[in-house]
Amino acid sequence: MIIQPKVRGFICTTAHPTGCFKSVEEQINYVKSQGKITGPKNVLIIGASTGYGLASRIVSTFAANAKTIGVFFEKEADDKRTASAGWYNTAAFETIAHREHLYAKSINGDAFSHDIKKRTAELIRKDLGQVDLIIYSLASPRRVHPDSGQIFSSVLKPIGRSYTNKTVDAFRGEVKDISIEAANADEIQQTIEVMGGEDWAMWIDYLSKEKLLAHGITTLAYSYIGPELTHPIYKQGTIGKAKEHLFKTAQELNQKLKSSYQGQALISVNKALVTQASAAIPVVPLYISLLYKLMKENHTHEGCIEQINRLFHQHLYTDKKLPLDKEGQIRIDDLEMATQIQQKIAELWPKITSENLSQLTDIQGYRDEFYRLFGFNMAGIDYDKDVDPNVKIESLQTESKIAG
Numbered sequence: 001m002i003i004q005p006k007v008r009g010f011i012c013t014t015a016h017p018t019g020c021f022k023s024v025e026e027q028i029n030y031v032k033s034q035g036k037i038t039g040p041k042n043v044l045i046i047g048a049s050t051g052y053g054l055a056s057r058i059v060s061t062f063a064a065n066a067k068t069i070g071v072f073f074e075k076e077a078d079d080k081r082t083a084s085a086g087w088y089n090t091a092a093f094e095t096i097a098h099r100e101h102l103y104a105k106s107i108n109g110d111a112f113s114h115d116i117k118k119r120t121a122e123l124i125r126k127d128l129g130q131v132d133l134i135i136y137s138l139a140s141p142r143r144v145h146p147d148s149g150q151i152f153s154s155v156l157k158p159i160g161r162s163y164t165n166k167t168v169d170a171f172r173g174e175v176k177d178i179s180i181e182a183a184n185a186d187e188i189q190q191t192i193e194v195m196g197g198e199d200w201a202m203w204i205d206y207l208s209k210e211k212l213l214a215h216g217i218t219t220l221a222y223s224y225i226g227p228e229l230t231h232p233i234y235k236q237g238t239i240g241k242a243k244e245h246l247f248k249t250a251q252e253l254n255q256k257l258k259s260s261y262q263g264q265a266l267i268s269v270n271k272a273l274v275t276q277a278s279a280a281i282p283v284v285p286l287y288i289s290l291l292y293k294l295m296k297e298n299h300t301h302e303g304c305i306e307q308i309n310r311l312f313h314q315h316l317y318t319d320k321k322l323p324l325d326k327e328g329q330i331r332i333d334d335l336e337m338a339t340q341i342q343q344k345i346a347e348l349w350p351k352i353t354s355e356n357l358s359q360l361t362d363i364q365g366y367r368d369e370f371y372r373l374f375g376f377n378m379a380g381i382d383y384d385k386d387v388d389p390n391v392k393i394e395s396l397q398t399e400s401k402i403a404g
Contacts, residue, residue: 047136056135
């Protein structure tokens with residue numbers, strides 16, 4: 001099959017196995033170039049196949065030589081379509097890890113479900129005994145509640161009143177105004193049910209009950225705050241309410257883990273990056289395009305792998321006291337939120353039009369990063385070459401035996 005990108009809205013419906021392999025390999029090589037850490041030994045990553053979750057798995061494995069179990073919900077190739085990018089990413093990650101005799105196993109399924117939690121617990125018990133780091137990095141638009149069976153869907157809306165600002169159609173290069181109606185109470189609650197902290201707490205409580213948490217356990221969830229420019233659609237919007245719930249959950253889990261395990265639950269506030277999730281949020285792609293240009297000019301730009309490598313090296317696993325903000329959160333969005341960067345964004349934002357988009361922003365860099373999420377635009381790959389879309393994830397056969 002000759003695989004080309006097919007973009008529909010903010011989603012690419014195809015993914016390239018060879019391109020995804022090269023992307024993962026480049027991330028692994030970067031981590032190796034940054035040196036080893038004395039870090040976690042047994043790691044569970046919930047949401048492990050793309051973005052920050054995948055980066056966390058790579059850093060755990062190749063910087064700390066940790067054993068990792070990755071949980072995700074991805075699609076295998078069939079007769080009509082390629083596999084999802086996360087599927088190919090995981091296949092690539094496992095292939096390289098196993099080649100270097102490093103433990104890596106994966107579970108594919110609905111992480112919100114009781115069944116996947118049970119399967120994961122069985123695998124931890126069988127292979128690892130206990131875990132000492134749990135990364136929670138799920139990004140899903142919907143959730144089936146494991147107890148009630150109710151389906152919740154998240155929305156990206158402001159709260160209190162409608163919101164109008166400019167956004168960009170990144171692939172047409174069109175800057176245009178967008179107006180978003182305010183969310184109602186039900187939409188706010190549904191977004192909290194999907195993107196808040198309940199499922200994270202369910203995972204920790206279940207694994208604790210099963211005695212699978214090591215002494216000194218650390219669990220970490222990722223969040224974002226962003227500048228005032230995006231607050232109406234993000235921090236003060238429906239997502240913001242979900243993130244508030246996530247923050248409160250971290251505080252509750254932190255108390256439990258501290259008293260029972262001398263452990264900790266933390267929120268890491270990360271930088272705005274091109275991800276499948278961020279591409280869906282109005283205003284944010286244009287903000288990211290401007291941010292990328294300024295941070296690249298300032299030589300402070302980081303992608304997912306650089307961010308998470310810095311998180312592990314300079315925050316989580318260092319002899320120094322863990323630096324936290326006044327609310328007790330890790331802030332690796334510090335370079336994004338630097339005063340000179342944000343002042344320049346505020347100055348340029350009103351001036352951006354379709355005509356000067358390429359001059360004032362790094363819209364091409366945004367497009368390149370978006371395509372790279374799906375294995376496209378990777379240097380050295382012949383995209384006119386016939387490739388087999390059917391790629392296996394080595395360890396999934398093991399999991400199907402466990403589940404049976």
